[in-house]
Amino acid sequence: MPPAPALTWTFARFDALGVRDLYDALQLRALVFCVEQHCIYLDPDGVDLHSAHLLGRDAEGSLRAYLRVVDPGVKYAEPSLGRVVTHPEARGGGLGRVLLAEGLARCDAAWPGHANRISAQAHLAAFYAGFGYQPVGETYLEDGIPHLEMWRPPCLPPSTPA
Numbered sequence: 001m002p003p004a005p006a007l008t009w010t011f012a013r014f015d016a017l018g019v020r021d022l023y024d025a026l027q028l029r030a031l032v033f034c035v036e037q038h039c040i041y042l043d044p045d046g047v048d049l050h051s052a053h054l055l056g057r058d059a060e061g062s063l064r065a066y067l068r069v070v071d072p073g074v075k076y077a078e079p080s081l082g083r084v085v086t087h088p089e090a091r092g093g094g095l096g097r098v099l100l101a102e103g104l105a106r107c108d109a110a111w112p113g114h115a116n117r118i119s120a121q122a123h124l125a126a127f128y129a130g131f132g133y134q135p136v137g138e139t140y141l142e143d144g145i146p147h148l149e150m151w152r153p154p155c156l157p158p159s160t161p162a
Contacts, residue, residue, distance in 0.1 A: 113155055
């Protein structure tokens with residue numbers, strides 16, 4: 001497995017995103033969640049307005065990784081990570097782990113001592129468990145894809161799975 005590329009990170013609230021950052025984020029999300037996963041749903045769901053956005057760009061400036069950090073009280077009582085995505089061309093080198101660790105660090109800095117709750121695609125449960133997330137409840141369908149609510153205790157430092 002090739003090593004994850006070094007990325008330059010941008011972390012900004014919705015209103016502080018540049019037009020190019022917003023366009024690239026929505027394009028990557030549509031490429032993966034709508035086209036690649038054959039899922040028809042309204043991606044710009046209003047939650048973006050109440051989130052900070054983490055964008056990872058490679059040396060050429062191409063967006064390779066993205067997630068949003070959702071404010072507490074918007075989706076769950078706790079802060080939440082969502083729309084966690086890596087570009088298909090950048091997969092296989094651990095970039096997803098780098099992205100999640102970076103996102104959790106930003107989330108923990110913004111809301112120290114808070115737990116974190118996510119809606120994870122069920123096939124990624126083991127990936128998220130490597131960062132301290134625990135399943136909560138049963139698998140459910142969200143936009144036709146099996147999901148699992150997962151919870152991460154407060155102040156648990158992220159670890160990378162073996």
